Amino acid sequence: MHVPDGFLDAPTSIATGLVAAAGVGIALRKARAELDDRTAPMAGLVAAFVFAGQMMNFPVGAGTSGHLLGGALAAVLVGPWTGALCLSVVLMVQALFMADGGLTALGTNITLMGLVGVFVGYAAFRLALLVLPRNVSSVPVAGAIGALVSVPAAAAVFTALFAAGGTADVPLGTVLTAMLGWHTVIGAGEAAVTGLVIGAVVASRPDLVYGARGLAAAKAPLVLPDAEPVRGGLA
């Protein structure tokens, strides 16, 4: 999904750059409420994990591949504002050091994956939680649903940007159909990875999962969100 330099014209890239800057600016303020001594190291780890996950392309048929975008994953694990910052740092490292995604397209990529992917994914996660049983075992399922929706949503927004400022003259209907089709399949992979990773974290440290706050444990009715294992405290 990383947009290279040149796909979008300068005015569109400047506009997405402004959107990204505004979004990151708000996230820098709002993320404070999500971050404390316990969650800040976890959030750093989530960013590092998303970087790794984005390297792991999986084949989706017909000579195409997809990889984890990680927006819904980060939002569920550490909160949407912190999640948007995680994705923004990942995209910055990729653009600056790995030449993955253009530098003039950095605003576009932060808008698509760091804002649309994170917030659409998180909104779908919250909606799914409304209809699922109110306990932590619903969190991986709802996270997978958020992930599934987030990828075609980002693909649709890319197509809208391409319609506004694409430099090549190709039929938009074809681009939209192809983008949505392939990214729905990639979204299924995103859902599987997201569900598995959230499931693993919920199984080991449910107290560290932002999206599980306020939910009852699957079996025991009592959750102590501040519970800290003794070993961690003494080490």
Added chain:
Amino acid sequence: MTSPRISKRAFLLVGLLTALLIAGVGSYYASGHPDGLEYVAERTGFIDSAQDGAAADSPFADYGTKGVEDPRVGGGIAGVVGVLATLLLAGGLFMLLRRKPDPAALSETK
């Protein structure tokens, strides 16, 4: 007291190790096919509008390592560098942003 099964330190270490293994070793086995956007750009005919960015001559451009011929080693180094750079930048940012514990509560625990 049902929640935590492992200490936070162990959890973070296992998580970081997993990320390093995926980026440093697993990524060699990742699919080399173009991703969804690249494929659609090729098929619908706008791939040629892509330009090499200013970072194209970075030592880790395209997840390789300049001067390392073996793609398994070069890609692994780039992956590990990327994971650690992301961890340092994001972790540092989040440590700066985090709400500091109440000094009164802190002295109580001592």
